[in-house]
Structures are given as structure tokens and as C-alpha cells.
Amino acid sequence: MTRPPAIAIEGLVKAYAGQESPAVNGMSLVVPQGILFGLLGANGAGKSTTLALLCGLTGADSGTMEILGRRMSPAALAVKKLLGFVPQDIALYEHLTGRENLLFFARLYGVKRKQLQERVDFCLHLAGLVPRADQLVATYSGGMKRRLNLAVGLLHEPEILFLDEPTVGIDAQSRQLIHTQLQHLVGQGLTIIYTTHYMEEAEQLCTLVAIIDQGKILAMDTPQGLMAHHGCRNLEECFFLLTGKELRD
Amino acid sequence: MNRICTVAAKELLLLRRDLGGMLVLFLMPAVLVLIITLVQQNVMELTGEQRSRLLFIDEEQGDLGRAFQAALAEDSFLEILSWPPQRRKEALSAVQDGAYTACLILPAGTGKALRTNLEESLEGQSLAAEDEADPLPHLTVYFDPAMLPAFRSGVLGKVKMAFGQVEMAEKIDFLAAHLTRKLTALGIPASYLSAQELGLAGLNRQLLAVREQGEAISEVQPGVVQQNVPAWALFGIFFTVLPLGGALLRERQSGVWTRFMSMPFSPVALLCGKVVAYLLVCFLQFLLIYAIGNQFFPLLGLPAFSIEAAPVQVLFIVCAASLAACGYGLLLGVVCNSYEQVSMFGSISIVISAAMGGIMVPVYAMPAALQRLSVFSPLNWGLTAFHDVLIRDDSLWSPESGIFRLLLFFLCSIGLAWKMSRPRW
Numbered sequence: 010m011t012r013p014p015a016i017a018i019e020g021l022v023k024a025y026a027g028q029e030s031p032a033v034n035g036m037s038l039v040v041p042q043g044i045l046f047g048l049l050g051a052n053g054a055g056k057s058t059t060l061a062l063l064c065g066l067t068g069a070d071s072g073t074m075e076i077l078g079r080r081m082s083p084a085a086l087a088v089k090k091l092l093g094f095v096p097q098d099i100a101l102y103e104h105l106t107g108r109e110n111l112l113f114f115a116r117l118y119g120v121k122r123k124q125l126q127e128r129v130d131f132c133l134h135l136a137g138l139v140p141r142a143d144q145l146v147a148t149y150s151g152g153m154k155r156r157l158n159l160a161v162g163l164l165h166e167p168e169i170l171f172l173d174e175p176t177v178g179i180d181a182q183s184r185q186l187i188h189t190q191l192q193h194l195v196g197q198g199l200t201i202i203y204t205t206h207y208m209e210e211a212e213q214l215c216t217l218v219a220i221i222d223q224g225k226i227l228a229m230d231t232p233q234g235l236m237a238h239h240g241c242r243n244l245e246e247c248f249f250l251l252t253g254k255e256l257r258d
Numbered sequence: 259m260n261r262i263c264t265v266a267a268k269e270l271l272l273l274r275r276d277l278g279g280m281l282v283l284f285l286m287p288a289v290l291v292l293i294i295t296l297v298q299q300n301v302m303e304l305t306g307e308q309r310s311r312l313l314f315i316d317e318e319q320g321d322l323g324r325a326f327q328a329a330l331a332e333d334s335f336l337e338i339l340s341w342p343p344q345r346r347k348e349a350l351s352a353v354q355d356g357a358y359t360a361c362l363i364l365p366a367g368t369g370k371a372l373r374t375n376l377e378e379s380l381e382g383q384s385l386a387a388e389d390e391a392d393p394l395p396h397l398t399v400y401f402d403p404a405m406l407p408a409f410r411s412g413v414l415g416k417v418k419m420a421f422g423q424v425e426m427a428e429k430i431d432f433l434a435a436h437l438t439r440k441l442t443a444l445g446i447p448a449s450y451l452s453a454q455e456l457g458l459a460g461l462n463r464q465l466l467a468v469r470e471q472g473e474a475i476s477e478v479q480p481g482v483v484q485q486n487v488p489a490w491a492l493f494g495i496f497f498t499v500l501p502l503g504g505a506l507l508r509e510r511q512s513g514v515w516t517r518f519m520s521m522p523f524s525p526v527a528l529l530c531g532k533v534v535a536y537l538l539v540c541f542l543q544f545l546l547i548y549a550i551g552n553q554f555f556p557l558l559g560l561p562a563f564s565i566e567a568a569p570v571q572v573l574f575i576v577c578a579a580s581l582a583a584c585g586y587g588l589l590l591g592v593v594c595n596s597y598e599q600v601s602m603f604g605s606i607s608i609v610i611s612a613a614m615g616g617i618m619v620p621v622y623a624m625p626a627a628l629q630r631l632s633v634f635s636p637l638n639w640g641l642t643a644f645h646d647v648l649i650r651d652d653s654l655w656s657p658e659s660g661i662f663r664l665l666l667f668f669l670c671s672i673g674l675a676w677k678m679s680r681p682r683w
Contacts, residue, residue: 064520086522094520098513104275105268116264117521161517171520 013078034224152183265531287494506591540580
């Protein structure tokens, strides 16, 4: 029996009131399970809206979305159990400790009492925050907050993890730790959907990448496949070749 | 249910670590209820709604002074303290300083002068009063200079009435003695000539009365304490909108709400958890204000605040007011886009609603236009509900009762908050 794809979307459209063109404009995409998939695009290309649709934060105007073979919508609570979402913002309580934040979100995810402590300890270890676990998040550095933000998304052992630019504005050490942990998690069978501006990072980490612009997928392949197909030396060259160099403010 | 408890526990933990929020929620209403009640108590004393303390110096040391003091003591609004004549200077100084409302001095020889005047009146002679150089025997009254004119004239009226009673009694006694002398001279036996036989004894009785309508029916009288304790407890309860609205706004701005929306449960559980936490906070606030009113006020010489008349109804009112405040707080947290908006709009709207609703000044003391507007204030609904059960003995469950308005306000505001927040979340 074949495994359903992690994500299958067909003709997805989402428009916001007052905007000339849809943020997501007829997007179709299939992402297999167990890979690290990079969604690359300039500001306003439609990356965050695509993630918002896939995570059930908002509803689509038209088109279909399936997560692990199940229909996704904002009301699909059973499907939401299968996914973890790490927003671009540091979505944590500054006046709770790292451990208290993890306990709070784990309880909300419905992690069973017996596993609660184990999962919290695992996530603290994964984020490299065990020594600072009982200090307020307000006292953490930017990198520590980013790592904790990522750890929250893994508390309930999701099958798909959505990351919206998880390495923005952090030091090289924290970025390196996040990269290592993500590769480790993919090795264990987790599917990761990842948006980033950093082409070098995507080239190094992602199994498959899709370059999107104006709500449409312009190209999708492995990083090496894209470079070979377009005769580019790196992914950044491919990106500029496909999207142009005009500013996207 | 687990998620509601989890959210409530988190809210309480965050609140416990927010010293500024705790001060706004607990210290502010406690200080306000103390200060405002003491100030209003003092105003009531100034306007004569509380017992006035009068010093009385009887330089005559005779029956007239004793009778006058007894007549004054019959007035329940006056407290008479008798000081010896040697302390006259000290007494005037105490009144000047505001320690007592007034000092009454009955000069020596007043009784004798009164009897002389009576004799001269009965014999048809002109009284000494007609001679400006030798005025009528008189009682001298020194008032605290800070007394309001209306209150001063009220106290003076009571003193004049007591003095008039004494004068009338003296006149009757004197007239009886005078008639006895005259009739004895005509040969009527003295045993028939008592005041009773002459029919004069009953003349000193009060024969006409003034009756005031609109007395309170309940045993609990509306005083400053019964007005202020529920009023400022409600004010404190409604101030929970600031930390509650602020907390929701911070969650929206930090991305926590976005994270919540991706999680496998309805956001209704989050709203309920917040309401549960702040409901508990509101009950703690009310308990604090109640403890101040019930235990601390008597130590300051104020009456104790009591809810013995309707303890269960009072809990329902606190619950309804707390829900209304929570609904409003959630609505602010959804509508506002910055913490400054929440704090400015929240605090100003509550202060206006409190002023309009009779929290700061009782509704009956407001201009007619504002009295009509007061029915739109949720704080007025709560205060009216308190007055209904504690003072008027009215039912809490009548359709026009404040408690239903508060619950309706809660349902409308939380419904609106939910509807308005969905697209943002």
C-alpha cells in the first residue's frame, strides 16, 4: 500500500481584500513524506499565506488541500493534530520560563500526563536549553528564543512540521544547532516544510525546493536538479534567474 | 475542560508575575474605597446627615441649663458634651479648630432674667428687650467656621427649638404659680390650684407634628458604606479589562494566537480559560473590598458593610459583573491594535461609565440629563442590583434587574469579540 503524500494541493487560491492579485494564485503541489521541503520566495511571494492555508489558520477561496491524504480546512481539528507549526514571530510567553512555556503548550496539544515531562525534557534537550529551562524567556537571547519557538512545534510529535523562516536574525551557532536538529528529525521520518530567504541554507538542507512568485510555483526540483536545469552555479543564481532582481517591497 | 484549566492557570501565573497589574487590580480599589468613603462620611457630617457633636457650657448651673441640655439630648442628630465653665476658652478654641460643630454657652443669670421678664410681661410692663442697651437673656452659639451655611442653620434651628421648649415650660410653670397666687388671694383652696387642676400641665405637650414620607423600608439604611463598598468593588472588577485586554492583545501581537489557531482545539476553550481566571480574580477583589468594609471600616468609626440580607444574591451579582467585565476586556483585546489603545480606551471608558453610573456620585445627585444616561452604564446596572437586594429588598430576578443586563452585556461583548477576531486569527 502506497503512502499518501505529506501534502497535496490542487488549484489553491487565496485573495485578501484590497489587494490587486491573489496571494496564492492557483497553486498545485505534491510533497512526499519524510523530506525537508523548502518553499523559497521573495517578500510577498505567497510563502506565508501558503503555510497559513496548509496549517488551517485561514480558509482557501478555492482549490483543495490534503495533508497525509486528509482534507485540510481551518475546522479540521483531527488533521491539525498531525502537524506542528512554528510561526515566524517568537510566539512564546516572555514571563514564563522555558519549561513553563513547553508545559503549557504541551497540555494544549493534549500530550498525555504520563508523557508530558518526558516530551518537555526531550524538547528542552533538542533546543539546547536544559541549563536555562527554569529561567524566564524574557532573559533569553534571540537564538535561545528561536530554538524554544521551534521546540514548541515538536511537543506533540507531529508528522509534518511547518517552519516559517525559523532562522531569521539569530547567531551562527544557533542556526547551526537548528540545522543539525532538523536534519536529525528528517532522518527519523518527520516531514518538514520550510520557508526561508536564505538560499545557501536551502541548498544545504532541503531535499526538494519550490521557488514561488506572485502566488505561483515557478519551479520545483532538488537544489542540484534546479541548478543543472538552469545552468546555475548556486541556488541563488537560479532564484534571481526565475524571479528577477526587482525590489519586492 | 483540561485546556480551560490550563489556560486559566497560565493566566493566573502571568498575573502573579505582573506587579503593576496586581496593583491596579487590588490596591487601587482598596485605596479608593477607603479614601472616598472617609471623604463622603466627612461630607455627610458637614451637611448634617451624621450626628453633630456640640459642646455645652452651663455658666448658670441651674434648672434652666439642665432642662435645656435634656431637651437637646432628645434630638438623635445631636451629641451633647457638657464642659465646665472653666474650660470656656478651650472649648471655643476646639470649635474654631473644627473638632466640634458648635459650642453653646448659657450665661449665668439667664434663668433669673427669664423669670423677671415673665413677671414684667404678666404685669404689662415693657420688656428689657425693647431697650437696646439691655437685650433679652440669651444663649450664645459659636459655630465651626468651616460649617456650610445650610448645616449651620439646621443646627441653629434645633437649638432654638430646644431653647423654645424650655422657655415654654418655664412660662407654664410661672403662669401656674401666678394663677395660684391670684386665685388663693380670692379664697380658693390651694389644693385645687395645682397646674393639673388649672389645666395647664398638658400645654407643654407637642400638639402639631411634621411627618416625613419615603422612609427606607428595609432595616439596612443606605449610607456611605453601603454606597461605596459595592460601588468601588464594581469599579475594581471592571478594571480587570486592562490586564485581560492587554494579555489578549500581546498574544495576538506576539504570534501566540497564530500558533493557537494551528492547534487541534477550538479557540473557545482559550476564551473560556481566560474568563475563568479573571472571574476568580474578580471574586478575590470583591472579597478584599468586602473585608475592608466589614472588618476595617468599624475600626475607623464607620459602619460595617454587611451582605447578611442577601449573601447568595450578592455572589450572583459579583459573578454577573465579573462576566460583563471579562467580555468587555476580551472585546478590547480584539478591537485595539496597541497596548496604549487598550489602556487608554479601557480606563477612560470605565471611568466615564463609573461617573455616569453613580459610582463616584450617587445618581440622584446628578443633573437630570446624566441621570437618564446612567441607565446605559454597566457599572450602574451592577450598583443598582446591589442596592436592590441590600437596601430595597427587591427581587434580583425581575426582568428589568441589573443582573440580566450585565449577563446580556457579557454575551453580546464576547460574541462580538469572537466574531471580530476570527478573520484576524
